[in-house]
Amino acid sequence: MSFTGQYSISLDSSGRLKFPSNILQDFLSFASGEVVIYFLSEGCLAVYPLEIWSKMREEELGNLKIVPQSIVARRRLRRGALTQNEKISKQGRITIPQQFRKMCKIYDTESVMMIGSEIGIEIWSEESWERELAIILEHDSEKSQNEMNQDLYSENHTQTMGGS
Amino acid sequence: MSFTGQYSISLDSSGRLKFPSNILQDFLSFASGEVVIYFLSEGCLAVYPLEIWSKMREEELGNLKIVPQSIVARRRLRRGALTQNEKISKQGRITIPQQFRKMCKIYDTESVMMIGSEIGIEIWSEESWERELAIILEHDSEKSQNEMNQDLYSENHTQTMGGS
DNA sequence: GTCTAAGATGGAATATTTTGGAAAATATCG
DNA sequence: CGATATTTTCCAAAATATTCCATCTTAGAC
Numbered sequence: 001m002s003f004t005g006q007y008s009i010s011l012d013s014s015g016r017l018k019f020p021s022n023i024l025q026d027f028l029s030f031a032s033g034e035v036v037i038y039f040l041s042e043g044c045l046a047v048y049p050l051e052i053w054s055k056m057r058e059e060e061l062g063n064l065k066i067v068p069q070s071i072v073a074r075r076r077l078r079r080g081a082l083t084q085n086e087k088i089s090k091q092g093r094i095t096i097p098q099q100f101r102k103m104c105k106i107y108d109t110e111s112v113m114m115i116g117s118e119i120g121i122e123i124w125s126e127e128s129w130e131r132e133l134a135i136i137l138e139h140d141s142e143k144s145q146n147e148m149n150q151d152l153y154s155e156n157h158t159q160t161m162g163g164s
Numbered sequence: 165m166s167f168t169g170q171y172s173i174s175l176d177s178s179g180r181l182k183f184p185s186n187i188l189q190d191f192l193s194f195a196s197g198e199v200v201i202y203f204l205s206e207g208c209l210a211v212y213p214l215e216i217w218s219k220m221r222e223e224e225l226g227n228l229k230i231v232p233q234s235i236v237a238r239r240r241l242r243r244g245a246l247t248q249n250e251k252i253s254k255q256g257r258i259t260i261p262q263q264f265r266k267m268c269k270i271y272d273t274e275s276v277m278m279i280g281s282e283i284g285i286e287i288w289s290e291e292s293w294e295r296e297l298a299i300i301l302e303h304d305s306e307k308s309q310n311e312m313n314q315d316l317y318s319e320n321h322t323q324t325m326g327g328s
Numbered sequence: 329g330t331c332t333a334a335g336a337t338g339g340a341a342t343a344t345t346t347t348g349g350a351a352a353a354t355a356t357c358g
Numbered sequence: 359c360g361a362t363a364t365t366t367t368c369c370a371a372a373a374t375a376t377t378c379c380a381t382c383t384t385a386g387a388c
Contacts, residue, residue, distance in 0.1 A: 095346080176378095
C-alpha cells in the first residue's frame with residue numbers, strides 16, 4: 001500500500017519540507033511529479049499527486065454547473081484560493097505557500113505531522129493532529145457502541161467485517 | 165488548474181497592483197491580455213480575462229429579455245457602471261480605478277488579498293476576505309459534521325471522497 | 329489659448345523573498 | 359565502530375515585489 005505511516009517533519013526557514021524517502025517514491029511513481037495542495041476545513045493540508053487529484057475533481061464537478069451569478073457557485077470557485085499546484089524539486093522538497101501555513105497554524109522551522117492517507121498525505125500541526133486523532137478514536141468507539149446495541153436486538157449474525 | 169492560491173499584494177501609490185507570476189501567466193494564456201473588473205455585492209472586485217467575462221455575459225443576457233419598461237432589466241443593465249475594462253501593462257500591472265477602490269474599502273499603498281477563483285481572481289481587503297473565508301470554512305465544517313453524524317449509524321463504508 | 333496642478337503611466341532601482349544546491353549534522357545499518 | 363543514507367541547516371544566485379522617479383496626460387484656472 002502507498003502513502004502510509006506518520007512522520008514528524010520540520011519545515012526549513014522558507015517553509016519547505018522534504019518528503020521521507022518512501023513517501024517520495026510513492027509520489028514519484030506518478031508520472032508528473034507534481035502535487036496539488038489544498039486546505040481542508042479540518043485545519044490541515046491535503047497533498048495529493050496531481051493525477052489522483054484530477055480524477056477526484058472530475059468526479060466532483062460532474063454534477064456541478066458553474067453559474068458565476070450564483071453566490072453558491074462563486075463560493076465554490078473561491079476554493080481555488082485554497083488550492084495550489086506544486087512541483088516536487090530535485091531534492092524531494094515542496095514549498096508550502098505562506099498563506100497555507102498561516103491557515104494551518106504551522107510555522108517555519110517548526111515540526112509538523114505528515115500523515116499517510118493511502119492516496120496521498122496530509123500535513124497537520126502537531127497540536128491539531130492530536131485533536132484530530134482523538135476525534136477519530138472517539139467516533140470509532142461511539143460507532144462500535146451503536147453496533148453492539150443494535151446487535152442486542154438482531155436475530156442473525158451476517159454482519160460485514162469492518163475495520164478502521 | 166488555473167487561477168489558484170491566495171496572495172497578499174500591496175497597491176502602489178497610484179492604486180496599481182502587480183500580478184504574481186503564475187497568475188499573470190494564467191491571464192496571458194488568453195489572447196487579449198485584457199481583463200474586466202467588476203464589483204460584486206460581497207464587497208470585492210472580480211477580475212476576469214476578457215474572454216471569460218464575455219462568455220459569461222452572453223449567457224446571462226441570453227436569458228434576459230430587454231424590455232426598457234422593466235425596472236429589473238434597467239437595473240440589470242446599470243451594472244455597466246460597476247464594470248470596467250483594463251489592459252495588463254508590460255510590467256504585469258493593472259490599475260484599480262478609484263471608484264472601485266473606494267467601494268471595496270481598499271486604499272493606496274495598503275495590502276490587499278488576491279484570491280484565485282479558478283476562472284479569474286478576486287480582490288478583497290484583508291479584513292473582508294477574512295470574514296468571507298470564515299463563512300466558507302464554517303459552511304464546510306457544518307457539512308462535515310452532518311456527514312459524520314450520519315456515519316455513526318451507517319453500516320458500510322462506501323463514502324464518496326469530497327475535496328476542494 | 330496658455331499655464332499650472334493633479335493625476336496617470338511607464339520604466340527602472342532597490343529591497344525582499346524564493347529557489348537550488350551544497351555542507352554540516354544526525355540517524356541508520358552492517 | 360565505520361560506512362551509508364537521510365535530515366537539517368546554511369548560503370549564494372535568481373526571481374520577484376515594492377518603491378521611487380521622470381514623463382506624459384488631463385482638467386481646470388486665468
